[in-house]
Amino acid sequence: MRRLDTLSGVGARMSLYIGLTGPNASGKGEVARILAERGFTLHSLSDVVREEATRRGLDHSRENLILTGTVLRQQRGEGALAERILPMLSPRSVIDSIRNPAEILVLRALPGFHLLGVDAPEALRFQRSRTRGRAGDGDSLEEFQRKERLERSDSGPGQQLGVCFSMADVVVNNDGTLQDLRRRVEKALASRGMVL
Secondary structure, three states, rough: OHHHHHHOHHHHHHHHEEEEOOOOOHHHHHHHHHOOOOOOOEHHHHHHHHHHHHOOOOOOOOHHHHHHHHHHHHHHHHHHHHHHHHHHHEEEEEEEEOOOOOHHHHHHOOEEEEEEEEEEEEHHHHHHHHHHHOOOOOOOOOHHHHHHOEEEOOOOOOHHHHHHHOOOOOEEOOOOOHHHHHHHHHHHHHOOOOOO
16 A cells, blocks of 8 residues: 555656556557657566566466466465556556456556557467467467467456456557557557547
8 A cells, every 4th residue: 555655646647557458469568668669667467477486486388477376366365466566666657467357456546547458369369479489379279279268267366368358448459560559559548538
């Protein structure tokens, strides 16, 4: 609660926090970079999970990261990842990799918080995942789909990507070029009264 109290003064009215949620390889990282170019600091709940996995001596495979995030939420509450990141936020921050609705509830307590959903067609997301070559994304479309199903529970401390996406204030469809994405992000945020 101390962090929220420090944000409740005059500076809080100028604060802007943009959370990012969406399925794997939808372009959340690209949106974060677009916002970083406009002066936002970048934070990722996945970084919290990676740090904890490292502390526990685990490699950063997708399975280990999902398990580590779930264990953290079980042990410290479902909003634990967002609570850990609060002290790191500056008045203009992007929070990437939001995967549990309790994380959204923690962040919604921040004045000036908006949740942006980023999506793209499944086949395109699979193609992007293959191009970036991140271990654990799945070598076939079927494996990619299977792993996504594991991230779409409807309750509990695990990943609830579908529930989080349904809570987005505004959604950006990332099925075009990077320039298309820039325009769509600007338009989406402008619809919420934000001019970048």
